[in-house]
Amino acid sequence: xxxxTIDFIHVFEPGTDPSRPPLLLLHGTGGDERDLLPFGxxxxxxxxLLSPRGRVLEGAMPRFFRRLAxxxxxxxxxxxxxxxxxxxxxxxxxxxxxxAPVALGFSNGANIAASLLLLRPEALAxxxxxxxxxxxxxxxxxxxDGKQVLILSGALDPIIPAENAARLVRTLEEAGATVEQGILxxxxxxxxxxxxxxxxxxxRL
Ligand code: MLT
Numbered sequence: 001x002x003x004x005t006i007d008f009i010h011v012f013e014p015g016t017d018p019s020r021p022p023l024l025l026l027h028g029t030g031g032d033e034r035d036l037l038p039f040g041x042x043x044x045x046x047x048x049l050l051s052p053r054g055r056v057l058e059g060a061m062p063r064f065f066r067r068l069a070x071x072x073x074x075x076x077x078x079x080x081x082x083x084x085x086x087x088x089x090x091x092x093x094x095x096x097x098x099x100a101p102v103a104l105g106f107s108n109g110a111n112i113a114a115s116l117l118l119l120r121p122e123a124l125a126x127x128x129x130x131x132x133x134x135x136x137x138x139x140x141x142x143x144x145d146g147k148q149v150l151i152l153s154g155a156l157d158p159i160i161p162a163e164n165a166a167r168l169v170r171t172l173e174e175a176g177a178t179v180e181q182g183i184l185x186x187x188x189x190x191x192x193x194x195x196x197x198x199x200x201x202x203x204r205l
Contacts, residue, residue: 017046026109030061086120145176
């Protein structure tokens with residue numbers, strides 16, 4: 001038995017290709033642990049998939065941390081929830097015998113993945129951040145040498161100003177991560193282009 005209980009509702013699909021790192025799938029606001037499974041299977045065929053459901057509710061909508069308004073985060077809650085998620089990853093890795101996963105997060109899930117990179121970098125082998133923004137108003141310093149990150153932003157995204165996504169790229173690069181950013185001619189929603197770019201990037205890892 002694990003000393004710490006896994007108290008995230010989650011799905012785990014074992015991988016069939018041991019050469020692929022597992023993916024940690026992190027859904028957006030109002031999503032759940034099933035949302036990104038098809039996307040995960042398509043971008044990393046044969047990879048194990050670990051997909052928790054966010055434990056915060058905004059009305060009836062699951063999220064990974066509280067916000068005060070759209071794009072304005074409750075940073076104390078974000079920090080606590082980031083550690084909780086990192087602890088879950090540790091327990092799940094022992095239970096399912098997994099190497100460190102690559103996060104694949106969308107929107108709110110991408111934002112907590114960015115926070116994981118900054119606060120608990122050992123939790124992740126890398127990250128694909130779909131429509132991510134800077135999780136903290138004042139950028140944190142971190143040690144991310146050797147981490148690879150793909151950020152896919154929407155040029156027409158009404159939720160995330162281009163300057164905010166650019167700030168996240170800078171923060172991660174200054175911490176030593178190798179960051180690729182794609183700016184797609186789309187809004188906040190995901191497109192076929194996200195899928196093919198994420199798939200290519202994961203194949204190159
Ligand atoms: C967030 O709250 O994480 C971002 O505003 C994205 C969203 O979930 O709408």
